[in-house]
């Protein structure tokens with residue numbers, strides 16, 4: 001597991017890769033596309049809990065090869081829904 005994640009400067013939520021070519025990241029909480037300078041990296045501590053999507057013991061990765069992390073089961077479900085991944089295809093797993 002990665003021990004560092006990237007978050008939105010303003011709200012502190014985890015960001016994901018943006019599908020919009022003009023931007024690098026997107027914040028699902030703010031529903032906004034972001035430039036890199038609008039984000040920063042933080043180290044995961046033991047107190048934090050994240051969820052990942054897992055299939056056949058393999059995590060779902062983003063384009064950069066980083067494990068995609070979600071702050072809540074709810075967010076992971078929203079992602080599954082948005083990208084029309086079959087509900088039973090991936091298991092939502094608590095990472096920490």
Ligand SMILES: [Zn+2]
Pocket residue numbers: 008010011012013027028029030031
């Ligand atoms: Zn945000």
